[in-house]
Amino acid sequence: MTIILYELQPTRSARVRWTLLELGIPFESIEGRGREIFAMPELAQIHPMSKLPALRDSGRPLFESAAICTWLADSHPQAGLIAPSGTWARALHDQWTAFTLAEVEANLQHTARNLFIYSEEERVPAVYEQNAREAKRGLAVFDGALKGKTWLVEDRFSVTDIFVGYAVVWARVQGMTADLPNVTAYAERILARPLCPYGAMG
Numbered sequence: 001m002t003i004i005l006y007e008l009q010p011t012r013s014a015r016v017r018w019t020l021l022e023l024g025i026p027f028e029s030i031e032g033r034g035r036e037i038f039a040m041p042e043l044a045q046i047h048p049m050s051k052l053p054a055l056r057d058s059g060r061p062l063f064e065s066a067a068i069c070t071w072l073a074d075s076h077p078q079a080g081l082i083a084p085s086g087t088w089a090r091a092l093h094d095q096w097t098a099f100t101l102a103e104v105e106a107n108l109q110h111t112a113r114n115l116f117i118y119s120e121e122e123r124v125p126a127v128y129e130q131n132a133r134e135a136k137r138g139l140a141v142f143d144g145a146l147k148g149k150t151w152l153v154e155d156r157f158s159v160t161d162i163f164v165g166y167a168v169v170w171a172r173v174q175g176m177t178a179d180l181p182n183v184t185a186y187a188e189r190i191l192a193r194p195l196c197p198y199g200a201m202g
């Protein structure tokens with residue numbers, strides 16, 4: 001089995017890097033090219049929109065950080081980083097990853113695209129406030145879910161925390177978590193994990 005990860009830190013490829021490190025899987029990294037990585041033909045062969053992260057596992061292409069992290073944890077069950085399919089704990093993993101993407105990250109990403117990817121003429125500054133408000137609604141749900149808990153699923157560290165933790169740390173960098181004590185403490189626990197690469201986010 002050979003794993004090749006296309007990555008650029010501190011993007012969402014950090015989720016995959018961390019999952020691989022937690023699982024102790026050796027992997028080859030395509031990195032250190034700055035934004036030139038997005039123009040690599042071999043990246044386009046994996047991700048139809050040339051986005052990161054992208055992965056080859058024994059030659060097979062896979063994209064979307066949730067799908068990649070879940071697959072890696074599933075295919076190494078002995079590490080206990082994810083509950084098996086068909087269990088309630090696994091349903092909660094699926095719930096929190098979908099919720100993160102739809103209710104928090106989509107809003108953070110829309111603002112980031114306006115700020116860093118769209119040209120000045122294309123930018124719509126009015127969305128910044130709307131996106132922050134919607135992201136905070138999602139983050140408030142996490143604040144409630146984390147009350148009295150250390151980790152999200154079965155109260156033990158899992159790939160769910162690797163996934164959700166990225167969005168929470170991103171929101172924290174944007175100053176959206178200050179009035180959410182449980183989310184703030186969770187972000188600190190995430191950043192304190194020995195293998196966590198999210199410190200590079202700022």
Ligand SMILES: N[C@@H](CCC(=O)N[C@@H](CS)C(=O)NCC(=O)O)C(=O)O
Pocket residue numbers: 011012013038050051052053063064065066117
């Ligand atoms: N939902 C995707 C997001 C992928 C994504 O947008 N990645 C960013 C880096 S964090 C990217 O490649 N941006 C380049 C672009 O939009 O052209 C995932 O979680 O993998």
